[in-house]
Every structure is written in structure tokens, then in C-alpha cells.
Amino acid sequence: MNRAVDADLTRRLTAALGSVQDPELRRPITDLGMVASAEAYDDGSAAVHVLLTIAGCPLRNTIVEDVTAAGTGVPGIRSVEVELGVMTPEQRQALKDGLKSRVVPFTQPNSLTRVIGVASGKGGVGKSSLTVNLACAMAADGLRVGVIDADVHGFSVPGLMGITQPPTRVDEMILPPVAHGVKVISIGMFVEGNQPVVWRGPMLHRALEQFLTDVHFGDLDVLLLDLPPGTGDIAISVSQLLPGSQLLVVTTPQSAAAEVAERAGAVAETTGQEVVGVVENMSWLQLPDGTRMEPFGSGGGAALAQRLRDRLDAEVPLLGSVPLEPELREGGDAGVPIVVGRPDSAASREIRGIAHRLAHRPRGLAGLRLDVTPR
Template sequence: MSAVQDFPQDRLLRALDSVIDPELRKPITELGMVSAVSVEDSRAAATILLTVAGCPMRSTIENDVRAALQKLDGIDQVDVTLGVMDPHQRAALREQLASRRTPFSDPSSLTRVIAVASGKGGVGKSSITANLAAALAAQGMKVGLIDADVHGFSIPSLMGITQKPTRVDDMILPPVAHGVKVISIGMFLDSNQPVIWRGPMLHRSLEQFLSDVYFGDLDYLFLDLPPGTGDMAISVSQLLPNSELLVITTPQSTATEVAERAGTIALQTQQKVIGVVENMSYLQLPDGTRMEVFGSGGGQKLSDSLSTQLGYQVPLLAQIPLEESVRLGSDQGSPVVLSAPPAPAAEALAELASQVGHRPRGLAGRSLPLSL
């Protein structure tokens, strides 16, 4: 019996099932990327078709294919040839993926959409959003993150993303960082240039992020909103009517008053406010005492006020201490929940992620499209 017969196609393809496309997060066998694979005289040969010629993950895919085939007994060497899908193959791939997109605006969608809002800038909204997304991804959840703060985008830096999204014709594949699929207008700019857009353009940018970016099936989709109650906050409520709001403030009374407006917008948009987070609550001093740099009680005051105005309980979910570790993690592009998990701020953020993620997605209470 020849060596080729000892390695039937199904055995080789099963080995390649373990190779996941880093951007699409699906097996390359399922995506039609395996053009040919064979073995002769203990030498394997595989031809893999990339989605585009300039695929930034080509080295990763090549190395993963080689590693998967070398695990098989009897294979001593692996030759990997990288090709590129032709237009017909890309069209088939787009159709396959589009048919599986989760319609986030559909009432039957199982993806939980959480928009993180604040009344003013500088309260740590973006860093909290990045840490929540990273913490839930670390728990094994499928997480997406949209940087909806077009004028003040910061999510790519906070998540350590420097690569641009990959385009497959009119479909955009978001970069993946710390297990989170991320998209931001900053990824499409050549430099740190300002984005000077008015309302209609802001609405269109969010619309394109939701329709043209392939997120796949998600457990959670986070949106980092710009401060205040402007165009983007309204667009989110229109395009994602099932989205929920998480309001960030500091203990300072001024910040709390402004944040209240960001929460009470739910009275007009019919969104649910799931809770309040008080950031920079205190600074732990070396002698064990706490310095309340920005005052105290603001988060609880905001929680009580929103509960009264909205007519349901809006809990104070977390009080995050002011720590250098959060700043260091942000500067390094590694959220503190991953870079310094023992830090008190990281523990508080991890606990916040557990509270936000306590509701599993499921079919309970949803109508099913069944007919008799």
C-alpha cells in the first residue's frame, strides 16, 4: 500500500479543521480555502487559497497549516503553497458568510448589544469598554467591539491594534485583538488626522460598520459611544433598537449631573439602562487609606436618580479605583484585566464583566418562527 493511500483525504481535512482563519474565525476547510492536500513518501503538500493577495495573516495561516499536518504520524515534512481566491470563489465566500450574519437589529437576535455611554469625556468610558470586551472574550465569549466615537476614536490604541481591516471586495474583516473583533474609523486613516463629519456622515459610518463588517455570530457586541447625547447616540437607538446602555461617571458631582442626561435619553429612545459604573472612585495610598480625589457618592446618586426617572432599578454595578496599572495597560494596548489581573482595578473590572455578562443568551421568552 502506498503512502498516499495511508493518508486519505478525510484524514488530512480533519487535521486541517483545526486551522482557524484569524480574521473570519472559522476553519479554513469550512471557508473553502483548502484547494488541495496530499501526502507522498511522508511528505505532505497543501495548497491554501487566501481571501485576498495582501492578506495580513498569511504567515499565521501558513504556519498553522504546517503545524496541523506535521502532527499526523508518518509525516516528516510539509510544503505549503499559498494562492488567492478568484472572483467567483470570493463571491461564493461572501454569500456563505452573509447568509450567516447575525442581524443585530432583529428582535430575534441572540447577540446582546451594549452601548457604553457617558455625559462628558475623560471619565474612562473607552478603557472600561475595552476591558469589558477583553474580559468577556477571555471567558470564552464571542465578542465584537465598535468604536462609535468617530471624532475621538481611541479603541485601536487601547486594544493594541495597528493593522488595517482586510477587504474582501465589499466585505470588511475586522482585526482581532485579545479575542475581540474590533472596528474603528481610525483603522481607515493614514495618520492621526481629525475626522470632520456632521450628523448624516456619522449615521452612515455606523450603518456601514453594522452592514459591511463581518462580525459573525456574537454573544456580545459593545459600542463605545461618544460623550453626550448627540447624533451617534440617536443613531444607535435607531439602528440597534434592542441595544442597552451602560452609563459611566466619576464620583464628581459635575460629571454625575452630565451623565444623568446620557442615561435619561433612554426615556426617548426606549433603550434599557442596565447600570452605572463609577470610575476613578478613589486612590489607594501606601498606608492603606483611600484618597477620594474626585469626591464620593456620585455613582450611587446617579443610580438612585436614574432609577427614579426611568421607573426601574438601575444598579451601581462597580466602583473602579484610580490606578496606574489601568493607564499602563491602555498605553501598551493590553487591557488591565489581561495585563495585570491581580490589580484591584482589574479585579473590579473583571467583576463588572461578570455582572454585565450574567444574563446568558438563549431562546427563553422569544417567539420562534414556526408554522404548522
């Protein structure tokens, strides 16, 4: 075929490829060194050679589709032929060196990520459902959000988010799957079927440490940790590995549940963490005639917030009261959180309000070194 390279069209093609993000790393493929070559020709055709990080990349078709769409979106280009290759070990090492090192990135002085552990005193209060819905609400609001399912023994986040694919591994680096705009990692992605995880304290600590050091989340605005109920090993490990993390305490309106939840918040007395607030879940149920029924009583969330204020001598607000809705459970079973599947429901509106109040505290610059030289 007689065709000549069009230099101007090639420059515009290359610029357009800068808009294509690797679906797992969430960085432009041009920045990651994934574009080996790109040429556009005077007959309106183009050829792009893309290097995948690993040969079995599960999202290779997505990359091909995105590159094709970006190329054909350039005026003058009618078709794009995408050739896929694989990075050499040296290229892959350079990629990893540019992404992260084996430290907890969220504890570094230049990190602006807010880390919030979602805690409860007991199971069954909807802590995991609230975590994934808060994450999706924040992501829909334009924030970069990650979730760590730190409830190793009772992991449920992958199912609640509809995630079935395993994480991608680039040697020892793990790329978390993305669902509803949220990056997610869970031990449930590494076990076969519904096998139980029978681990004791040191292994639990190591699992959380590996999630924080080996998983590449990139630059996040918010990282949510779905903590196991109670005040056991993981709660202690979080305070050690993420000393600047905060706690959000979830309870139901029932007095007994609020009393147990107080212990989860009171951990902050020992760890020095800040309790950013309380959420009362399953607060009320709207009946067909429009009236509200309170199946678990009332006032537990407000009482818990007051007790934590008195105990910690700090401001602990009641951030919201989420109603009990069948759609919330149905969304979790289907892997579509209610804020995504039923955004106009009363529960969704309340969760979005809580997410907004949590996330829109400004990320502080105090103590950060800025690359500014006075003249």
C-alpha cells in the first residue's frame, strides 16, 4: 500500500492518545510508556503500537477500544489499527519505579489523602453497605476514591460492588479493580469460592500492610477502610500503619447497639485518632401510607455522638440518619450500590449528604514542602 506519514496528523494523533487512560492505573498511556509508536498517514489511516504491562492483561479490549476511539476522533483520521505488544522486564521495572515504592504512601509527608476507617461495635449494622455507598457517592462527586476491605474474616465489599475479576499483578505490584469509579481491594479477591480465611493477628496485620504497600491506588482524595466490628487486631494495626487516619462510627438507633459502638469510637482514646462523626443506620422505615416506623427505636445515633463528645472531649457530630430501605439491600445483592442504582431514594439522598460533609473538608497543606522559589 502506497501511503506516506503525515507529520501534522501524527502530532495530533499523539496528543489525542494522551487522553487515553490505562483502565487500572488510571494514568495516560503516553505517560506510562505504553505507546511504542503512533503514526498517521495521508490516506486517513493510522497505526498505534501499544505495550501492555503483562501479556494476559484482562482489560486489553478496553485499551484497544479507547485508543481506536481517541484516534478516530482526530479530524482527518478515518481508521486506526492497534497492535498490542508486551513490555520488556526493563520497561515494566521502569514503570513500577515511576509509580510507587514499598512504603505506605498515605503516611508520607506529601500525601493529601484523607484516610477514614468505618467502624462499628458489632456486626449487622450495615457498616459495609454504608462504606461502599459513601465511596460511590464521593466518586460520583468527582473525587478519587479507594476502598480497602479490611474485614479479612468477613469480607463482603467485592460482592457489594459487583466485582468478579481478580486484581492484575505486575510482578509484586497489585492493580486494584475499579467499580463505579472506585478502586477496591479485598482478601476476597484472592480466595477460591467462599473459603473462610482462618488467620490470627500477625497474618491479619501483614495482609493489611500488603494492601497498603503493594497495591497501587495512585493519588486518592479519600481512602475508606471497611473495618471489622469491634476493637481487635485490625483496629490496632490501622492505628499503627495509618497513624493519621480518622474513624467514622456506625450504629443503629437501638440503645444496646449504640452502647457497643461507643467502644469502637473510644479506641481513639488509645490510638490518638480523630472520630470524624457518627452515622445512624436503619433509622426508620417508610410505610406505604407515608408514615414512618422505627423498628429499632430512636435516638441511638445522637446518644452515641454525645457520649463520644463527652468521652473524647472533642466535637463528634451525628452526620446523618439513613433510613431502612429494601432497595439498599437489593442493590447490595446485585452489586449495584443504591446511590448508583437508585440515586433519588431517601437513603441515597441521605448518604450523599453524609459523603459531602465528610469529603469536602479541604485537604490541608500544613507542613508540606512546596516547590516554589522566591525571587
